[in-house]
Amino acid sequence: MNTLLLKYAVEIERAGSITQAADNLYMGQPNLSKAIKELEDTLGISIFKRTSKGMVTTQKGEIFLKYAKNVLSQIEAMEQLNYDNPGKQLFNISITRASYIAKAVTNFVKSLDMNKEIEINVEETNSMRVVHNVAEGQFNLGIIRYQSNYESYFLDFLANKEFLHTTIWEFECLVIMSKNHPLANCNELKCEDLQQYTEIIYGDTCIPYINIEGAQNTEKSVSSQKVIYVYERCNQLDLLSNVPNTFLWGAPIPEDLAVKYDLVQRRCKATNRLHKDVLIYPIGYMFSDLDKKFMDKLYESKNEVSLKNYI
Numbered sequence: 001m002n003t004l005l006l007k008y009a010v011e012i013e014r015a016g017s018i019t020q021a022a023d024n025l026y027m028g029q030p031n032l033s034k035a036i037k038e039l040e041d042t043l044g045i046s047i048f049k050r051t052s053k054g055m056v057t058t059q060k061g062e063i064f065l066k067y068a069k070n071v072l073s074q075i076e077a078m079e080q081l082n083y084d085n086p087g088k089q090l091f092n093i094s095i096t097r098a099s100y101i102a103k104a105v106t107n108f109v110k111s112l113d114m115n116k117e118i119e120i121n122v123e124e125t126n127s128m129r130v131v132h133n134v135a136e137g138q139f140n141l142g143i144i145r146y147q148s149n150y151e152s153y154f155l156d157f158l159a160n161k162e163f164l165h166t167t168i169w170e171f172e173c174l175v176i177m178s179k180n181h182p183l184a185n186c187n188e189l190k191c192e193d194l195q196q197y198t199e200i201i202y203g204d205t206c207i208p209y210i211n212i213e214g215a216q217n218t219e220k221s222v223s224s225q226k227v228i229y230v231y232e233r234c235n236q237l238d239l240l241s242n243v244p245n246t247f248l249w250g251a252p253i254p255e256d257l258a259v260k261y262d263l264v265q266r267r268c269k270a271t272n273r274l275h276k277d278v279l280i281y282p283i284g285y286m287f288s289d290l291d292k293k294f295m296d297k298l299y300e301s302k303n304e305v306s307l308k309n310y311i
Contacts, residue, residue, distance in 0.1 A: 003075060005039040006068040008032060009047055013065055014132060016054040073137035089113065091290045092121035094133040096145040097202065097233045098277065099253040104301040108294045124233065126202065127154070134280060135161050141281050141291060143168065145251075148274040158280060166279045169302050173249040173273040174265040180244040181264070189268035195225070200236055200248040203229030237261045249273065252305040277302075 008025065015021040018036075022029040040047055047061035057065060089112050095101050105122055112118055123133065127144035134142040146154045148170065158165055175189055183193060228246065230236045239246055241261040252265055279295075281287075287295075 003072065005035055006072055008035050009039060009065060010068055010072065010136060012036065012048060012055055013057055014136065016056075018048075018055055021055075069136055076137065088117040088119060089290060090119045091288075091294060092139045093141045093143070093294070094123045094125065094130045094139040095143045096127050096130060096277070097124045097236075098143075098145065098251055099233065099237075099257050100251065100301045100305050101143060101277070101298065102233065103254050103257070104294070104298040107301065108297040111293065111297065131157065131161060131163075131280065134163065134282065140285065141279065143277055143279055145275055145277050148276055151276065154278075162283050163280045164283055164285075165281075168277045168279055168298065169251075169306065170274060170276045171251050171306065172267070173270075173275060174252055175247050175268045176240060176250050176253065176263055176265050177247040178240055178242075178244040179262045179264050181247065182245070183247075183266070184264050186266065189266050191268065191270050194247060194268070198226040198228055198243070198246045200228050200230055200239055200246050202236075203231055237263075251275065251277070252308060254301065254305055255308065 008021070011025055012018055012021040012032075015024055018032060019029055022032045025032065036047065043064065045060045045064065046058050047064055048055045049058055050056075091108075093105075095105075102124070109120060121139065123139070125133070127146060130139075130142040130144050133139045144154065155165070175183075175194070177184060181197075183189060183197075186193065228239065230239065236248060237257075238261075240248065240263055249270075253263070257263075258265065
C-alpha cells in the first residue's frame, strides 16, 4: 500500500474538509478525492462520509486512521535513524497559549548546551489542536487547558485517544488588565464591575463533543457584552496594554511579563473560573532527559506565579 495515501487520509481527518486538506497538501481537490477513492477501494471500506459539517470518519475509518497514524509514526522513526545525531538536543511539544508555559520554554532553551546541535519544535494552539497534534505523532508531548467543570469531556476524549495525563496546575482565573484600567486599583472586583468594559477571549476555543459555537458561549464571560476574539497571545497582551478599557480572564502571568506590558492582576468573585493545565502523552511514551528538564522548568515557572499574592 502506498504510504502517501495514508498521509492523505490523515490530513483529511485533521482538516475536516477535503478542500482544506488539498490546500494543505498543495494539490488539487479532484486529485485528492481520486486518491482517497483508490484507497477506499483497496481497503473495501468507506473511510469518510460527507456531512453538513465537513468530512467525518466512519466507524471503520476511525479504526483505519488509528493504524495509519501508527504506521506513519513508525516509518518516520525508522527514517530518522539515518539523520539523528547522538549529540543532538531534540525536543518537541504542543502547548496551549499560556504565559507561564511560554516562559518555561524560554528558560528550557536557555539551559541547553549551545555548542551542540539543537532542534526544538514548539507550537502554541488551542487544546483540541494540541490533542490532535500528539495523536498524529507530530509532537511527543502536549499541554492542554480546560475549565474544571468540563473535565469529564476532556478525560473521556483523552481515554479514547489512549493518552495518559498529569495535572500540572489547577488555578482560579484572575482578571488581567492595564495598570491604567479604571478598575486597576480596586481591591475587590465583582462580575458586574466588568460589564461596561471589553473582554478579550481566544477565538478558537473548543470542547470535545460540544460544537464551536457552544464552546465559545461557555467560555465567554457573563460579565461583558463586548468581546474581542484573538488567536495569538502577543495580540492579547498588546491589546491589554494599549487599550485600557479591555480585560481578560486568565491564569496568573509571570511578574516580569506584567511589568513589561504594564499589567495588573486582580481576583474577582465569579463562578466556573477554575481551570486545569494538563500534560498529555501517549501510553507507553518514555520521557527523555530533555523532556524531564523541560518539566523541571515548567514547574519552576508555575511555582513562581502561583506563590504570588494577588489582590
